[in-house]
Amino acid sequence: MKITNVKATTLKGYKDWNFVRIETDEGIMGLGEAHPGEGITDVIVKRLKPLLVGKDPLNVEPLYHHMIGRTIGQSVGGTMLGAIGGVETALWDLAGKVLSVPIYQLLGGKYRDRLRLYADVGRGSGGIDTPQAWAQRAREGVADGYQAIKFDIDHSADELQHDPVNRGLSLAELNKMTTLVAAVREAIGDDIDVCIDCHGLYNVRDVLLLAQRLEPFNLMFLEDPVPPENIDAMGKVTASTSIPICTGEWVHRRDGFRRLIQEQACDMLHVDVSAAGGILEAKKIADLADLYYMPFAAHNIVSPLGMVAAAHVSAAVRNFHSMELPYHADQVSWRWELIQSKETLIQDGQFVVPDGPGLGVELNETIFRAHLKQGYSFFDD
Ligand SMILES: [Mg+2]
Structure with missing residues (x-):
């Protein structure tokens, strides 16, 4: 079997959702989702396709390293790696279809049939x-069946800032942020998990002041308290608070995660499968973390198809903790119609791991065509 074509297109979701289709001389095709954002489809077609046409698609890991090696210097992260991750996912989908097994089977099998989700609600009700x-938004998430809710605390008190760029938090900001989290805990009781995301906005000292104030609320994790680039600073925060520190959505490949894990500079990882290098790379990152008994969570800003890819990894790693559901994307009303699966993918606040060949889901072509980004066409047009 040989790859004959690699196509890419973009849907207008709450971000630009990028899809890859790999075609073969035997007519079997593989589908994947790359990282969201502009420019990714160009990279797939102009840079990666020439590296793949004529190759055996079943050599997934060698093809991944071929793409990394031929784009060296550009594939440590960013647009290139986000494109490679989508192609890698499509190769796994194709391999699963050829071999008639789900992707999790190719990764060694599944530890679980359903995945714990946390609902990323973003901001309060009505933004x-x-x-x-x-409190209202947290109640909405719980009413929908979710047992863990995440809020973005960054920019929640900007009107009280001393300075918008110095990474500091004023006393008034700290006070307001504390009341926001207290209201959530009060609204949903003690047994629902609450997570808080800082998006890497703060300095070490001030975010530790925030953490100290939030410790009584038993958070599931505090995410990206400081920018992720400085592992020593992240490690200092981790060592200085009892709240579990979570990071990783902006970290790429095993190389990027290595020191973070080995130095235990965080308590748990938050890996974006589409950004970090794809399905097998994410599993290897999770396995490296498991050597340190460090939990693995899956970050998602992709469409439901990309979530399915993350679900196969999450099913196949021992240290899975939870998977992100972008609950704030509920304005994209059609998103769950985009893919067709044997079972409803979300049941009782959990994600059901599909067990069909490859990703185990199919695109709903009608919905897909209806939401193409302007200037983009369906794969075969
Ligand atoms: Mg985040």
């Missing part, structure tokens, strides 16, 4: 950052 709106 408002008041204790009442945060």
Whole structure:
């Protein structure tokens, strides 16, 4: 079997969702989702396709390293690696279809049939950052069946800032942020998990002041308290608070995660499968973390198809903790119609791991065509 074509296109979701289709001389095709954002489809077609046409698609890991090696210097992260991750996912889908097994089987098998989700609600109800709106939004997530809720605390008190760029938190910001989290905990009780994301915005000292104030609320994790680039600073935060520190959505490949894991500079990883290098790379990162008994969570800003790829990894790693559901994307009303699966993918606040060949789901072509980004066409047009 040989690869005959690699195609890519973009849907307009709450981000630009990028899809890859790999075609073969035997008519079997593989589908994947690359990292969101502009420019990725160009990279897939112009840079990666020439590296793949004529090759045996079943050599997934060698093809991954071939793409990395031929784009060296550009594939440590960013657009190139986000494109490679989508192609790698499509290769796994293809391999699973050829061999008639789900991807998790090719990764060694599954530890679980369903995955714990946490609902990333973003801001308070109506996009408002008041204790009442945060409490209301948390109740909405719980009413939908989710047992863990995540809020973005960054920019929730900007009107109280001393300075918008110095990574500091004013006393008034700290006070308001504390009331927001307190209102959530009060609204949903003690047994629902709450996570707080800082998006890497703060300095070590001030985010530790925030952490100290949030410790009584038993958070599931505090995410990206400082920018992720400085592992020593992340490690200092981790060592200085009892709240589990979570990071990883902006970290790439095993090389990027190595020191973070080995120095235990965080308590748990948050890996974006589409950004970090794809399915097998994410599994290897999770396995490296498991050597340190460090939990693995899956970050998602992709469409439901990309979530399915993350679900196969999450099913196949021992140290899986939870998977992100971009609950804030509920404005994209059609997104769950985009793919067709044997079972409803979300049941009782959990993600059901598909067990069909490859990713185990198919695209709904009608919905897909209806939401193409302007200037983009379906794969075969
Ligand atoms: Mg985050």
